[in-house]
Amino acid sequence: MSARGSVASLARRCLATTARPVVRGDFSEITAGDLETFTSILGDPKHVVTDADDLLPFNRDWMNKYEGKSRLALRPKTTEEVSRIMRHCSERNLAVVPQGGNTGLVGGSVPVFDEVVVSMARMDEIRSIDPLAGVMVCQAGCILQHLDETLAREGLMMPLDLGAKGSCHIGGNISTNAGGIRYLRYGSLHGSVLGLEVVLASGEILDVLKPLRKDTTGYDLKQLFIGAEGTLGLVTAAAIHCPPRPKAKNATFLSCDSFPRVLETFRRAKADLGEILSAFEFLDKESLDLATRTFADVKNPLEGSSDGFYVLIETSGSDEAHDAEKLQSFLESSLEAGAITNGAVAQDVTQFRAFWRVREGVPEALNTHGAMYKYDLSVPQAQMYDLVEETRDRVGGMAYTVGYGHLGDGNLHLNCVADAYSDELSSRIEPFVYERTAELGGSVSAEHGLGQMKASCIGYTKSDSAVEMMKLVKRTFDPKGILNPYKVLPSSN
C-alpha cells in the first residue's frame, strides 16, 4: 500500500539524483527573431522584458533561495496571447516557466537556466460571479486576497486561505494544489475547482472551464493540472466553487500538556464543533517561544503557561450565539476531561487577530535565521510528533527544531533553524526526515509541491509504477518537455 518496503532503495536513488547536478536540456536559445515575434504577439515592447535588472524579480524566488538566468519574461493579457506564445515556443523548442505570484516554497516558479518566463500578472480579470450557485470564473493571474474581498461583497468566500494571499495568484494556487488553513473545512482544490482553461505546450487551448457543480461527461482532465506545477499546461482561467461567507467567526487558544492530549482535543473538536470547525492548528512550545521571542507583537494568549503544546481552533458559522455555545461546551468538557490545561476564547476581532498572529508569527520568525531546513510533511496524526522529537534528538544542539502545522489535515511543518548551513547538520537531518516520513506512509510534500527542490525525492511518497505513469502523462501532454523543465519529476526523465 505504501512505498515502505522499498524505502532504502528509494532513498539511495533520491540522494544520487540530488547529488548529480541538473543539466540544461537541449532547448533553443532566444534570438532577435523570437523577440520580434513575441513583441508582435503582445503588441507593446514593455510586456517583453529583456533588461537584466527588470528580469531579476522574475528570475529569483522570494526566499532568495533559487535564481535562474532567464533573458526573457513575457507578460500576456489574454489566453489567445498565451496560446500564440506557446505555439511559437513549441515550434522553436524554447523552454518555458509559467509564473504566478512567485510565492512558492520549492523553486517551482523560477527558471533553472534560461527558460522563458511567462508571467500571468496581467491576466487578472474576474469574468463572472454567480452568487446563487456560488461560482466565480476568473483569470489565473488574480490575486487570492483580491478575489476573496470581491466575493465578500456577494456574501461568498474563497475556499482556501494561506499566508501569501496578498500576492499569490489563483493560477499558482491551483498549479501547486495549495492547502492552507481552512482545508479542514473546505477541502481540496480538486473538489473546489469546477473548471479550467489551460494552454497546452503546443499552444492549443484546452477548454474545460464549464462552471458546473456536476458533470460526468468523460475524463475530468482539469484534475491533471491541479498540482502539476505548470509542467503539463499553463492554467489561464478557472471556475471555482465559493462557499457562503460565514456570518460568525470565533477562535480559541488552548494549551495541552502532551501531544496525545492534542490529538484527544482534535477528536473532541470534531465531535463537539462538527460543522463549524474551520481550522485546527497546533504548535509546540518551541514554536511559540520562537515567535514570541522574535516579534514584540506576538504574545502567548495564555500568559505564564509552560505547557508543551498549543492549539488554535477557529469556528465559522451562520449563528454567532449557537457557535459561542458550542465552543463553550467543547471547552468545558475538554477541561474537565483533562484534554486541555487552559484556554482563552477571543472576545473581539482584536483578540481573534492576536491569536492568529501567534500562528502566523512562527513561519515569519523562522525566516529570520541564517539557515532554515524547512519540511512540509503529511504524516499520520498519531505519529506526527514522534518525527519532530526524533529529528530534535538527531540535530542536538546544532539547530533549533520546531513542529507546528495543520494538525486537522495531518500536515506537519517541521523546521530546523541555525545560524548557518553545514554539511554535518544537513546530514543529520536528511535523508532521515524523508526516510522516516516514507516509513510512516506519509508524503514528503503535503501542500508545497515538489518544484526543483524535491523533484528527485518523489520516490519517497510515490510508487515506482505511479512515477512511471506520471512520466508517460508528461510525454503525452508535453512531448518536447518544454513546460517548466527540471521540476516535479526526477531529471532522469
Added chain:
Amino acid sequence: MSARGSVASLARRCLATTARPVVRGDFSEITAGDLETFTSILGDPKHVVTDADDLLPFNRDWMNKYEGKSRLALRPKTTEEVSRIMRHCSERNLAVVPQGGNTGLVGGSVPVFDEVVVSMARMDEIRSIDPLAGVMVCQAGCILQHLDETLAREGLMMPLDLGAKGSCHIGGNISTNAGGIRYLRYGSLHGSVLGLEVVLASGEILDVLKPLRKDTTGYDLKQLFIGAEGTLGLVTAAAIHCPPRPKAKNATFLSCDSFPRVLETFRRAKADLGEILSAFEFLDKESLDLATRTFADVKNPLEGSSDGFYVLIETSGSDEAHDAEKLQSFLESSLEAGAITNGAVAQDVTQFRAFWRVREGVPEALNTHGAMYKYDLSVPQAQMYDLVEETRDRVGGMAYTVGYGHLGDGNLHLNCVADAYSDELSSRIEPFVYERTAELGGSVSAEHGLGQMKASCIGYTKSDSAVEMMKLVKRTFDPKGILNPYKVLPSSN
C-alpha cells in the same frame, strides 16, 4: 467558454454517430485455453462463470435496457488476481468490462458484445478505518450502504448517498463519479477520494492508495479514474475521507408558487442554514402527483396544497436544538417574505422518512411506465425549469413530463413517460433536450456518466479539444483499447 458556438454541428455529429450501429472491435474470442488460465488464476472453477443462465445477471443491466452477449464472467477476490486476469487479457487481446453492483443508468457496466465481465463482488473487504483522521481504506466491491453502516459504529459516515446504496459498489460509485443527495454538503468524490489502487489494462498495479488528506508530490493520477467508467483501469481499492456522522438530522417539506420562488428559497437556505444544510431537493407538482398517484405510501406532507413546486430540505448538525432554531427562523422569514407558501417540519423519524419517501417515490413511479425518456442534466439554476417547460410544450399530450432533482447542485432530472416508445415522441424530445442543455452551457450527464447510452453525445458538453485530449489519454493508459470498449468516448475513437 462553452461549446455554445458549435452546438448545431455537434448535434448533427452526435445523431449521426448514434444512428451508426456500434461494430465489434477486433478483439480475440475466448478459447478453452483462456478458461484454463482464468481457472488457474482464480483457483476455483465456480468463480469462472460460463453457463448461459448464470451469465444473464452479468450481461443485463437492472433496467433491462442493455444486454450484452458475454460468454465469461470472472469473480476475483484480490488485486493480484485482477492483475493476472488483465495481464492475460492484454496478451490475448481480450476485451473486458469491469462490473460493480451493476446499478448504472447508462449501460456502462454491461458488455456490448462478448467482452469478459470482471465482477468486483467478491472484493468486499474493509482494510482499515482511522476514526481520528476520518479515513477508510476498502476494496472496490464493498456495498455503499454496508460501508456507511460500518462507519456509523465509529461515528463517521460515507460522504455520498444515493438511491442504489443497497447494491451499488464503492468502486462503481468512484468510476461513475456518482453524485447523490448529499453532494451539496460533502462535495465531489474528486475531493473525498484520497487514494486509489488501480489495475491498468496491461495488468500493472498502479498504487496511489496513500490515505493522506494532503499530498502534492506529482500528478494526482487517481483523479483520472474517478468518472472514467472503467475505461482507463479497474479500481480495486480506495481510501476515502469520511466526515463525522451528524448527531442531529431534520427535514422540512415546503411549497412554492413559482420556480423563481424555489430559487429564492434556495438563496435563503444557503444564508440561514449555512453549514447545516445537507440537501436541497425540488420537485414539480407533476412529479409529486405522479408519486402520490402511483404509491399508496407516498403522501403529500402538505395535504391540500396545489402549488406548482415543492422543496425538501435536510439539515445535519452537531446540536439538535441549534439546528431546530435555525430551521424555524429560516421558515418564518421565508414565509414572511413570500418565498414559500407553506411548510412542514418533520416531528420525528417517521415523518423524516415520509418526506424522503416522497422524493424517492418519484424515480420509482417513473419506472412503472412502458416508456421512459430519462435525462440527468446540469443546467444553470436560473434556467433549469425553462427546460422542463419547453420540453413539456414540445411533447404535448404524447407524454407526461416531470422535472425534479438536486437543485442545490444545478442537477435536473428531466423525464418524459408514456405507454410506449415511438419515433414521433423520440424526435420531439431528442436532440432538443441535448441541444438546449448545450446552449445553456450545461452538461448532458450530471451524475450518471456516459456509458454506452451517451458516448456519442459527449460533444454537447465537452469541447473538441477536450475530447481529442481524452482520446489521447485513453490511448496512453489502454493502447489496445481492451478496457470497457464502446463506452464514454465516441466510437470513432
